[in-house]
Each structure stands twice: as C-alpha cells, then as structure tokens.
Amino acid sequence: MKPTVILVHGAYAESSSWTGVLEPLVTAGHRVIAFATPLRGVATDAALLSELVATIEGPVLLAGHSYGGAVITNITADPGHVIGAVYIAGFALEPGESCADASALAPGSTLAETLVPVPSAAGGADTYIAAEKYHHQFAADLSVEQARLMAITQRPVTDRALAEPSGDQPLWQSVPSWFLFGELDHNIPAGAHRIMAARAKARNTVEIAGASHVVGISHPAETAQIILEAAGSSGTESEGQRTP
Numbered sequence: 001m002k003p004t005v006i007l008v009h010g011a012y013a014e015s016s017s018w019t020g021v022l023e024p025l026v027t028a029g030h031r032v033i034a035f036a037t038p039l040r041g042v043a044t045d046a047a048l049l050s051e052l053v054a055t056i057e058g059p060v061l062l063a064g065h066s067y068g069g070a071v072i073t074n075i076t077a078d079p080g081h082v083i084g085a086v087y088i089a090g091f092a093l094e095p096g097e098s099c100a101d102a103s104a105l106a107p108g109s110t111l112a113e114t115l116v117p118v119p120s121a122a123g124g125a126d127t128y129i130a131a132e133k134y135h136h137q138f139a140a141d142l143s144v145e146q147a148r149l150m151a152i153t154q155r156p157v158t159d160r161a162l163a164e165p166s167g168d169q170p171l172w173q174s175v176p177s178w179f180l181f182g183e184l185d186h187n188i189p190a191g192a193h194r195i196m197a198a199r200a201k202a203r204n205t206v207e208i209a210g211a212s213h214v215v216g217i218s219h220p221a222e223t224a225q226i227i228l229e230a231a232g233s234s235g236t237e238s239e240g241q242r243t244p
Contacts, residue, residue, distance in 0.1 A: 001058040003083055003231050004031040008049065010066025010090070011039055011157035012129050012138060013150070013214070017065065020220025021227065028228055037068055039157040042099075042164045046074035059083045061231050062171070064090045065216055066187065067157055070099050073170045084203075084230045085171050088216045088223055089181040089188060092196040093166035100162050106191025110137060117159060126156035137186050141211055141218040150214075172200040178230045179204070180223060182211025204229065 005025055007018045015034040025032045035052060038045050049071055053060050060082050064072040069090020075082070085092075091102050103109045114133040117125035129137055134151035135144055142150075179197040183190050190207060197205040206226055208219050216223040 002029050002031075003059040003061040004033065004056050005061050005063065005227060005231060006049070006053065006056075007032065007034045008062065008064040008068035008071050009034070009037050010064070010068040011127075011162075012134075012154040013065065014153060014155050016153075017150075017214065017217055020217060021224040024221075024224035025227060025231075028231075030231060037071060037155075039067065039155055039161060041158065041161045042067075042070050042074055042166060045071045045161075046076075046167075050076040053082060061086065061227070063088055063227050063230075066090055066213065067099060067161065069093075070166060073172060074167045075171060077169070077171050077174050082171065082175055084176045084178065086178045086227050086230045087180070087193075087196070087200075088226075089185055089193065089213050090179075091188070092172050092177065092179070092200050093170060094199070095168040095170065096165045098163050098165055102192055102196065103188050104192075105195045106189045108189035108191065109187060111187045118156070120158065124158055124160045127159050127162070128154060128156045137213075139212050139214045139217070140184065140186070141182070142214065176203045176230070178202060178226050180206040180208070180215060180226045182213065182215040182218075183207055183209050184211060185213045185215070187213040 062072040063086035065088045069087045114129050114137045115127045116130050131151040135147035139147040177200045179202045181193040
C-alpha cells in the first residue's frame with residue numbers, strides 16, 4: 001500500500017499553498033490530505049494532527065511547511081505507521097526548542113519586524129505579516145500580484161505558538177527525514193535550516209538557490225519530487241546534499 005501523504009501548512013498561509021504539488025502526488029497513486037492547521041499552539045495542533053493520522057489505514061508520510069514542521073515534529077509517532085517526515089522550509093525542533101529559538105540558530109531572520117499583533121479574546125495575540133511587507137518577507141520569488149492575494153488570505157498564528165517549547169520526543173528522532181528550503185528564506189534563515197537538517201541526520205537536503213520561504217509554491221516540482229522520494233525511499237541510505 002502506498003503511503004497516504006498528509007501536507008501540513010504553516011503560519012501566514014493556508015492549505016491552498018500546496019496546490020502546485022498535489023497533481024504529481026495523486027498521479028503517483030498516493031492519497032493526499034491537506035491538513036487545515038489551526039495555528040493555535042504546537043501541542044494542541046499536533047494532537048489534532050495525531051488524531052487524523054490515527055484514522056488512516058496503512059503507512060503515512062508527513063510533510064510540513066514552516067510552523068507545520070513544528071506540528072509534525074510533535075505528533076505521536078506510531079512506528080510502522082508514520083514512515084517519514086519531510087520539512088519544506090519547516091521547523092524540525094529539538095526538545096524544549098521553540099520556533100522562535102530555531103529561527104535564531106543562524107542570523108538573518110527579519111520576520112519579527114514585519115509582524116502585526118491583534119489581541120485575542122483567549123489571551124495573547126494573533127500575529128499577521130503586514131500586507132505591505134508580505135511580498136518581500138514571505139514570498140519574494142513570487143509575483144507581486146500573487147503575494148498581494150496571499151497576504152489577504154493569510155491565516156494568523158498566535159504569538160504563544162511561536163514561543164511554545166517543543167515536546168520531548170521529536171518525530172525526526174524515530175523516522176527518517178528529508179529537507180527542502182530556499183537560499184533566501186527571510187523567515188527561517190538557510191543557515192538555521194542547514195543546522196536542523198544536520199542534527200536530524202536528513203536522508204536528503206535540498207537547498208534551492210534564490211528561493212524564498214514559500215519554496216513549495218515557487219518550486220512545486222522540486223517539492224513534489226522530494227516528497228515522492230520520501231514516500232518511496234523508506235529504509236534507503238542518505239543521498240547527501242544537493243543544490244539545484
């Protein structure tokens with residue numbers, strides 16, 4: 001049975017950010033689910049994803065973008081059921097590490113200075129990327145018009161979620177992992193991605209020259225390729241790092 005692929009979007013985006021990778025995955029015979037990440041907190045979001053995974057018969061491959069990487073890192077892994085984790089410009093957190101901590105593993109993130117907080121009735125604040133800063137900060141390798149529309153449809157993440165410590169059993173410690181990210185990611189610097197991939201002992205690490213934080217949108221073919229590689233490569237040896 002081919003793995004079911006669950007795609008987990010991150011903050012300041014939504015499920016349609018995976019549109020460009022869907023057709024290759026479906027054509028290859030995979031069932032694909034685009035999980036609607038609540039963006040309320042790492043542990044609570046991961047618990048909901050874990051509930052979804054538990055309902056699926058057969059192997060599951062998880063792919064997370066940005067904050068979605070933190071979510072897949074914190075699911076309850078069932079050996080033999082979840083076969084791998086693919087981080088698409090995603091956070092592969094260590095125990096006790098937050099998204100904010102991981103962004104600072106290397107210099108270069110400019111996200112904080114672009115955020116607009118909106119007080120939440122539940123306490124704390126929802127954070128958005130300011131519309132006029134969205135293109136340069138989040139999606140510089142997309143057209144101005146596409147980024148303008150994405151800024152309108154972006155979904156906020158709570159400030160608490162970005163500062164929440166990760167749990168003590170990261171998924172990447174128990175299943176193989178793959179990493180793909182952009183050279184010019186302004187949210188999570190490429191240097192931070194390299195550190196996370198190295199400590200996770202990634203099976204393959206792909207850094208795309210000139211790509212932004214939304215590498216899955218601007219480079220859907222490469223994104224689909226690494227997901228398909230992970231779906232078919234469980235138990236294979238590392239292929240090392242390559243930069244298209």
